[in-house]
Structures are given as structure tokens and as C-alpha cells.
Amino acid sequence: MPTFLKVRSFLRNLFSVRRVEVDLDEEVRSHLELLTEENIRAGMSPKEAQRAARIELGGIEQVKEQVREERIGNWLHSVMSDCRFGVRQLRRSPGFTAVAILTLALGIGANTAVFSVVESVLLRPLPFRDSERFFAIWAVQRGQADRIGASMPEFEDYKDQSHSFEYMASMLSGWTYAWTGQGEARTVNCTAISYDFFPMLGVTPYLGRLYKPKEYHADGVQVVISHRFWKEQLGSDPHVIGRVLNLDGTAQTVIGVMPPVPDLFPETDIWAKMVPDFRWMRMRGNRFLNLVGLLKPGVTREQAEQELTTILHRGPGESPEVSVHLVPLKDELTRNVRSQLQIVMAAVALVLLITCANVAYLLLAKSRRRQSEIAVRVSLGAGKGRLIRQFITENLILATLGGITGLILAGGSVRLFDRVSTLPRSASIGVDVSALFFALFITVLTGLLVALAPSTAFSKLDLIARMKTGRQEAGSVGGSRSRLLLVSEISLAVVLSVAAGLLLRSFRQAELLDPGFRPDHLLATYLRNDDWRAGRLFFPQLVERASELPGVSAAALGKCMPGVYAPSATLVFNDRPNDPLNVPTVEACWISSDFFKAIGARLVNGRFFNVHDDANAPAVVIVNQALAESYWPGQNPIGMQIAVDYVGAGRNITGAPRFREVVGIVANVKQKGLDLPVEPALYTPYLQDETNHAFAGFNLFIRTIGPATSLAGTVRALVHSLRSDQPIDMMQTMNDALFRALAPRRLSLLLVGSFAGLALLLSAIGIFGMIAYAVSQRTHEFGLRMALGAQRQDVLQLVLGDGFKIVATGVFVGIGASFALTRFMSSLLYAVGPNDPLTFAVIAILFALVALAACYMPARRAAHVDPMVALRYE
């Protein structure tokens, strides 16, 4: 057929619907009349003739419907009419529609929100060219989980000898300068970088220039600053190039401003240069540099790992047990939050499944109520395919409305999340185009999933029976299909709740288990120091004066922060052989004499340090119980000797460390985190650090008699009275510091917990809806039973028992699935086994109770049916 004719009829069919329909109707009717006349001519009576004609025609409406399906543009027409009909259907039962849309909105919204976060944190490529070829380079000792950085000589070996990399750069972050001469002294965060760092990333200066290669060999007086520092601290000064900053007492001239490098070292104020000429940089054992390399195209990760391992082993004194390991840079940046986000993702996907099950269940119940309508429509000529399409359209409308509401919810919650988030790479979290596509995808998926249940239910439809009774024969609760849906919904909700329960238990354990110190009434602040000679005078004076302040019960210094972090040190023994290739590493901390008193730790044996443990006294050490048990099991370590070698950047060690006598055993303190197991740890008196590295800065701990914050001002004044340009950083109560340290755990608990709560609520609604519906279907039967002598109690039991069977199956399946699945989250658990019986039992009981409550209301209604009313029903 020529195209223009097609277009003409398409338009006519679309826009002159009424005329086309009237014409069709007349056409079919006249055909019927012609047939009748024909039959009369053939000798039939008029009545007979009409009957025969009708039989031959086979139903006016069916014929018309078949013609309509042949029309050009019919699909558009029928889709539009499906939509109109669907909207009308939904408006007819506003309660159902509201519940279904809200349920879908919660499911789709939660998934879109979580996707937005996951996309920008885990999935989105790094904002550098060829970002998938960037790798962090680590060394790993066989059989140990700890990753080892590189020393400058190792880095130089890699760079000179390897052929796998286009670029390789070294970085050293997490150190500071004191910036003075601009109001109160401030601490600025520095990251030292080797020459290749920015060229590797393809990032060029925003203003000014970078350091030249030859400038890397002298500790010059020029600095490159970060965009953040320029904007926030220097007020976006357009004439910043040439401005002089006083950093650690040295005048440094700004030569360049870098653009934002959002994903790498976001806290950096100063991009300092890595000077390989420093003596402490020349030591092969000082492995504190972070390395990043850009692989050449076509070189695999394994090839590069092998090459670097070979190069590493060529170096003098390198252990053959150590091999080089490459980690994609993006994974490296997000490794701390990956598992937290994964559990949240799994939880939210379960929520979506539960949402689908719930809405499918609602639809199934509704479609059963609609069976008379369906029967009428089928007998009026609606084909089965057409009907199924109608139902899918209806459900897609429902899903779309749910999806739009969900998107609004997601937008709001992501904005809220952005404000509280402490995640890496989260600077640009938002509902963007990919999130929109994701929302569209799951909306359509949900619509189709949800439509499956009721539309397949039509295929077994007994038309005649439906037309005759107008009401469905009632069996027990629901059909097998709806039972299945409910059981799976309940079991999914159980799995989610068990996961949330385990996270909650872990969190409670982290908060409740004795941390070995008392965080209340404890104020802490960090004081950095760039001159160890001055520090040797300043710090003892400060502690002495601070402990004399009114309202202070103890004051102390420590390199570590209990519950947050601790430095590391290696041990040398004199009572056993020392394996230089397998050196024991422990947590270690330089402290002043009242440290344990200030943080509230308990002495187990021996003594704490006192003011006499100074540089001139015999070298001493206090160990924790864990260290005593792992290295002197069953022995009293008091009087034993160990040498302690601190590990860290900038250490300049000459000769072997000296041996120290163990003078005390302290009860275990959770040093690195409340949710981390206790490790062997030791403590050494700060005045006995002959290398003076400890004096680069200390945490000051103040145990107060009143509220911890009340002394903040006094302490600040005291510090400045002793040293006017001393920066005071992160003054906080210990409780606040611990709260912050637990933030990622709290976040995942909050998210998984609220998803589990949602799942529980949805299942309760599902159970309630199912029992209520079944009861309404069986009113007649209950009336009959009661008329025949059944007691209220019996009816109540009958209904409750029916509901309970489904719940029990769901809980059973859910608990079984949890047993199999929770081990995947064991890395997130603390002091709780993945199959913690208490959690499992509580969740099972909780579901049983909620289900009973949900069954009880409709069951009570059933039990109060008046037999006479019920028997007259319909």
C-alpha cells in the first residue's frame, strides 16, 4: 500500500474515531441483515433466519474488535485506551492505588538513592585520562594482610628498571606545617609528591607553575598550593603567585595553584615536593611512601606485578617473602567503604524484591476480585493477549507513578545523605542522568514483575462459572500463587532483618564492650611541633601546668589516640632468635607519665611510668595483656627485655634500638578502633625517645572533673600563654572522637536497619491484607460453621492457624537462607558470629509476633460474624 494512503488512514483512524466506528457498526449490522434476508429467501422462517445469521456472524462485538485490530495505528489507539482505562481502574480504588504507589515509591526511591551513592563512590571512573590504567603499588609479605609501602631507594629501583609503566609517582601524605603570621597559628595539611605525579594525572596548574625537576633536590623556599587552600584560606587571591607564607618558621613563596583533584588527597592544602636527598629518605628500610603508577597500554597487571617483584628482590636485604601487589587506584581509594556499601546495596535490592512481592500480591488479590469484570470483557470479545496487555499497561502506570514519587524521595534523601556523608569520592553525589536511567530501568522491571502474577492468573479462567455465580468459590487462605508470594516476601524480610540485627549487635558490642579506657570527661587536642629542641622544653612544661589547672584531675601526652589510631613499631628480643625477614609488628605509643591515669586505663601488674622515667633513667616499657600473652605465654614479663623500633615517615635511625625493661602490664586498650580486635601494644615514656621523632607533635589528654567541653577555653589559653604561635588542632571530647570514628559503621547500620524496618512493615501489611481478604471471602463459610455449632474460639483458631502456617514457612525459609548468607558479611561484624543464635532467635520471634498481630485483627472480625447475617450474605 502506498505510504501516503497509509498515513491518511492512520490519521483518520486516530482522529475521526467516532465516524470510523459508526461506519463499522453499520457495516456489520447491514451484513447481518443481508444474511438474514438470504436465509429467508432460502425458505427459513424470519426467526430461524435471524438465528442462523447470528450464528454465522459469530458475535457483532467480536467481529468489530477483530476489524479494529487490523487497522493501521491500532496499536497507538489501543495503548491510549489501555492507559485511559488503567487510570480509571486505579482511581476507582484509591486506597489500593495509594498503598501500591507508596510501596513502589519506597522501593524504587531507596534503590535509586543507593545507586546514586554507589555510582559516584564505587562505579564512576576517576576523573583522570585512562583512569583504568592507574594502580596503587604495594608490597605484601606472604601470609600477612598488612600492605607495606615503598622506600625511596625501592621507588628509584622500580622507576629505573621497570618497563611496564608510562609514569610512576610517589606520594607522602598526612603530615603538616604550622602556618603562622596570619592571625592564630593554623595547621596546614601537606602531601609531598614526586615530579611525575601531576603529569601522570594529566593535571596542569590552575595558576602559576609546578616545581621543576631540578628543584626537587633541595628543600627550597617555594610551594605549590591546592585549590581548596587557595579558595578557603587565601580568599581566592588572584595575585597569590609570589605571596609569601610562613610555614614552620620558613618564608615560602607561592609559585603555583593546582586545580581541584577531588578524588586524591582531598584534604591537601600544600602540594609539597618529595625531596629524595634527605638522609632518612635514603634508607631502604623506611617504607612509608605510597606509589601510584600508570601502566603502559597492553601491559597486564600480573606482568607488572611480576616485573616489580623481580626488581624488588634485586635490592640489598630485601626479603624473598615479599611480593609486589597492584590495586586499581579506584578500589584503593574506596577500600574502606566498599564492604559497607555492598551490604547496603544487597539490602536495598532485597527491599525492591519485597516491594515487588507485596505489590504483586495486592494486585493478585485485586484481580481475583475483578474476575467477574474480566469474564464480561472476555465474552464481549476481548482476546487473552489483549487483556494481558491491558493489565501490564495498568501495572506500568502504577510503577511509573511509583517511580516518579520514588525519584522525588531519592532526590531528597540523597541531598540529606550528602550532608552527613563521610564517604570518599562523595563530593558530587546527586541524582544524575545515570541514576535516572537506573530508576527508569527498575521501574519498568518492577512493572513487568508485578504484572506477571495477576496476568498469568487469567489463563485459567472458567468463564461460565464466573458469570453464573458472580463470586469466587472460596478455598483456604489465598491461592497457591499468593501463598508463594507471601512466603517469599516474609523470608526476604527475615534475611534483611537478620543482617540488620547482626549489624546492630556488632554496633552495640563496639559501644558496650569495655574499651579499656573511659572516654567520658576526657578532652583531647593535637599539638604539632616543628622544633624538637623547643618541644623537649615545651611539652613537659605544658603537662605540668595543665594538670595543675582547676577542674583537671589528670593531664597527659600521647602519640596515639585511644579508639582511633596508634602508630606501629617492630620488636627485637634478646631471649630468642630474631628473624630479620619476619619482624613482629605491634601497636606502639610514646606517652607521658600520667597517660593511663588520664585516659582511665587499668594497671594489671608492675607499675605505670612516673616523672622519673626520663632521658637519664634506665629505658623502660609497659606492655598490654595481649602482648604479654602472645610473646611470654604463661610467664611474668615484668623484668624481661625488648627493643622497640618505631616505624614511620621521617625516621632517621642510627644503630640498633636499645633494649628496654618491661616494668608494667596494662589492661588491653582498644587502640585503633572500638570495633577492631585488641592487638599487642606497648607504651614507652616520651622523654626516652633518643631520636626525638616523638616531639613532632602530641595529643594532649585532659581528664576533667566537670563536663569535658567546659575546659576547652582554659586549655587553649594555657597553650597560647606558653607558646603564642602554637596551632591547636581538633580540640574535641573523646566521646565525639569515638562517635566520628564509628561513623561508617553507624551509616550502614542506619541504612540496613531502616530497610529492614521497611521490609517488616511491608510483610505485616501483606499478611494483614491476605488474612483480611480471605476472611471477607469466607464470611459465608464461617457463618455456616457457627450455625452448625462452631464456637468463636474455633473460627479464631482456624484463621490464625492458616495465617500462621504461611508466616512459619516464611520465617523458616528466611532463617535457613540467613544461615547460608550472613557469612558474606562477616567482615562487617564485630564480636558477633555471622550465625549468632541470639539474633536469629530474636528475629524469628519478632516476625512471629508481628505476623500474629497482623492476623489477629481480621481473625477477630471473622470470629464476630453473626451467623444469620453471614448466611444471608449475597
Next chain:
Amino acid sequence: MPSEPTTLLQGTLDLLISKSLVAGEMLGPGVSRRIQQITSGTFVVKPGSLFPGLHRMGEGWISSFWGESENNRRAKYYRLTRAGQRQLEAETKRWGRISLAIGQALEAS
């Protein structure tokens, strides 16, 4: 009339409807009867198939107009258009080729 009317092959209905209209314009029942007649009763086209067929070919190959029946009733006549005639010739040739080929294929051992 055979007791079991044969099911029409996809596409052959349109061919038969066109063929029945070659002689001139016709009313709906006339088309049915004509098809029954020219196929010696092998195919009985009920209105449920006839109307969709007529409408499928309407606008192009078949045109229709309202006229009067023998009993002076308003009734719709169908007529093969020029394009429809050309289409019928083309389809007839094609059909010949197909039936020959299928016939040979089925007889081949």
C-alpha cells in the same frame, strides 16, 4: 460441502477476496459465497475473518461505498481498485511459483 473447511494459509485470504471481486463490485455476503463457490466449498470465510480482511486491504486495493441492496436496504459494496488488480496479478504469479515449488518438494523422494 466438505465437513471440515480447510484452514487458510496466511496471506491466501486476501488473494481469495481479491479474486472474488474481479468480476465486479459485491456485497459482503456475496464475497463469502463467491469464495465458497470458486473453491468448491473448500474455504468457508466467516464474517470474523472476512471483515478484518476487507479492512486490511481497504484504502488501496479495495474501495467500498454505501449503496442499496436488492431489497432497497442501505448496504456496503466492495470493489477491487486498479492497484488491487495489479496486486492480484502479481500475487497470482507468485502463488503459481510457490505452489509449483511446494508441490515438487513434496513429491520429491
